Amino acid sequence: MKRYWKYVKPYLSAFIIGPIFMIAETIGEVVLPWLLSKIIDVGVLEGRGVLYIIAMGVTMIVTTLIMMAGGVGGAWFAIKASSGFANDLRKDLFGQIQRFSFANIDQFNTGSLITRLTNDITQIQNMIQMLLRMGLRAPGMLIGALIMAFSLNPKLALVILCVIPLLAVAIYFILKTGFPRFTTMQKKLDALNVTTQENLTNIRVVKSFVREQHEEDKFRKANTELKDSSIRAMNVVIFSFPVIIMATNITTLAVVWFGGNQIIADSMTPGILTAFVNYIVQILMSLMFVSFIILNGSRTLASEKRVREVLDTEIDLTDEDASHRNAAVQHGRIEFRGVYFKYYKNNEKWVLENINLVINPGETVGIIGSTGSGKSSLVQLIPRLYDADLGEVLVDGVNVKDYSLENLRSGVGIVLQKNVLFSGTIRENLKWGNEYASDEEMQRWAESAQAHGFISSFPNGYDTELGQGGVNVSGGQKQRLCIARALLKKPKILILDDSTSAVDTATEARIRESFRNELDGTTKIIIAQRISSVIDADRIIVLDDGKIAGMGTHEELMQSCEAYSEIYYSQTDRKVAAS
Ligand SMILES: Nc1ncnc2c1ncn2[C@@H]1O[C@H](COP(=O)(O)OP(=O)(O)OP(=O)(O)O)[C@@H](O)[C@H]1O
Numbered sequence: 001m002k003r004y005w006k007y008v009k010p011y012l013s014a015f016i017i018g019p020i021f022m023i024a025e026t027i028g029e030v031v032l033p034w035l036l037s038k039i040i041d042v043g044v045l046e047g048r049g050v051l052y053i054i055a056m057g058v059t060m061i062v063t064t065l066i067m068m069a070g071g072v073g074g075a076w077f078a079i080k081a082s083s084g085f086a087n088d089l090r091k092d093l094f095g096q097i098q099r100f101s102f103a104n105i106d107q108f109n110t111g112s113l114i115t116r117l118t119n120d121i122t123q124i125q126n127m128i129q130m131l132l133r134m135g136l137r138a139p140g141m142l143i144g145a146l147i148m149a150f151s152l153n154p155k156l157a158l159v160i161l162c163v164i165p166l167l168a169v170a171i172y173f174i175l176k177t178g179f180p181r182f183t184t185m186q187k188k189l190d191a192l193n194v195t196t197q198e199n200l201t202n203i204r205v206v207k208s209f210v211r212e213q214h215e216e217d218k219f220r221k222a223n224t225e226l227k228d229s230s231i232r233a234m235n236v237v238i239f240s241f242p243v244i245i246m247a248t249n250i251t252t253l254a255v256v257w258f259g260g261n262q263i264i265a266d267s268m269t270p271g272i273l274t275a276f277v278n279y280i281v282q283i284l285m286s287l288m289f290v291s292f293i294i295l296n297g298s299r300t301l302a303s304e305k306r307v308r309e310v311l312d313t314e315i316d317l318t319d320e321d322a323s324h325r326n327a328a329v330q331h332g333r334i335e336f337r338g339v340y341f342k343y344y345k346n347n348e349k350w351v352l353e354n355i356n357l358v359i360n361p362g363e364t365v366g367i368i369g370s371t372g373s374g375k376s377s378l379v380q381l382i383p384r385l386y387d388a389d390l391g392e393v394l395v396d397g398v399n400v401k402d403y404s405l406e407n408l409r410s411g412v413g414i415v416l417q418k419n420v421l422f423s424g425t426i427r428e429n430l431k432w433g434n435e436y437a438s439d440e441e442m443q444r445w446a447e448s449a450q451a452h453g454f455i456s457s458f459p460n461g462y463d464t465e466l467g468q469g470g471v472n473v474s475g476g477q478k479q480r481l482c483i484a485r486a487l488l489k490k491p492k493i494l495i496l497d498d499s500t501s502a503v504d505t506a507t508e509a510r511i512r513e514s515f516r517n518e519l520d521g522t523t524k525i526i527i528a529q530r531i532s533s534v535i536d537a538d539r540i541i542v543l544d545d546g547k548i549a550g551m552g553t554h555e556e557l558m559q560s561c562e563a564y565s566e567i568y569y570s571q572t573d574r575k576v577a578a579s
């Protein structure tokens, strides 16, 4: 609970004033039946006269007005407090997700994160609002009405004491069944969101594989399960209302019966009986509210647990212990010293095994290897997208863990294999690389990435709007925009992970050419499937099953590395066969 204090603190006054307003409403509620009994008993039966009745009537109206003000004020502050709380919590949750490492992100489903950010927090928000409005009012009304009932007629009030235990048992069963059902409902909602999110992000793939029917079935299943679980959960709520209403009615009947006899026996007045019936209703209603709060509370606890899971996720990659916090990447020398790495720490097999490697400033290094050999994993260790499990990765002689993440990642530009653009203009997207870049600068680097040509052929040029993920440019154009975006960072180390796979060989050659001319001092690591993409690199590293199988220039590798020459012949043979 302590962790939530900081979300309460800024709205503390609303958290306190809200319930105070509700107390006004509660007191009014308890006083009204008593005033009514006075009108009947004193005003009418004792014949105190019209003036007394009017005075009492006016008092009742004033009380009602005060109650109304209390109700409105209470609701207003409750909304202010709960929305503020939710807003801050949501902000922190989002911030936490932004700090997640790649490995942290791998643990959660995007759909589930969205549910946690939206639905779960809204649930908490509603609960707080309900608590602020009902948390004092329901028990206050219960106690107030009980006190009034007992002070008006203790004997008759005993009737209530007979009903309360019965009702308590009913509420216990309602809660016992409600608890697990709400938890299930929330899980089903999660499943639906995961399905929807995955489908919507990949709708193009779904269509191209004509999997709409399959997806619809999948959605229908998740949707039906959500519906069924909601109905099961809501049944508990639906069932609880008639039970309480019935209890109210039976109790009222009993009170009227016994009270009627007391009136006949002249030991009670009709006014008191009227007030009494009102108090009975209040007592049972407040019991219903309390049970409703508890029921909703169980649902909220499930949501709170899911939010907490994200907040409590230990970010396994931080720069808190960085000893060279102010160091920036100056030269771009990279060294791997006995590096071992795997994604799933329980797996036996390493994804990267005993990697020893030095890349000098300004060098161009190609990385070649079959799919799944660990190329992407290797380069992702340099900007610390993942951390090595054993051994060290050093940049300019400093362990990457000792840089601040910001300095390290501004020094290392990486074009990821699965790269995306964001909705917005091309200009906005390129400015991710450097938000202060001038138009000339942008154009210069777009030219290097061979992107300026097609950008200027668009009617809106750099102001062309990109769809989500950059859907309205071709695959090769997207890759070139991603390269330009990385170039604008002017990094000391530039890593291209298969970033020209969709670019034709002539354009690719021009990109390599401009890299040679313009990125002299930049260390370049280029992962490629085609040997032609890296053939003129200073050095080529051959990865095989997570290990370095060879290293050297093209000629050297052709002589010494069988894995390399195999790839070379497989690619040239294909060309021969094709031509
Ligand atoms: N995020 C991840 N979580 C778990 N395992 C992963 C993850 N990314 C990659 N792997 C696994 O690690 C191994 C190396 O993958 P990596 O992406 O480094 O290969 P690659 O050489 O880049 O392949 P490709 O040429 O297809 O891009 C593979 O066995 C892959 O299944």
Ligand SMILES: [Mg+2]
Pocket (backbone or CB within 6 Å): 375, 376, 377, 417, 497, 498
């Ligand atoms: Mg890869």
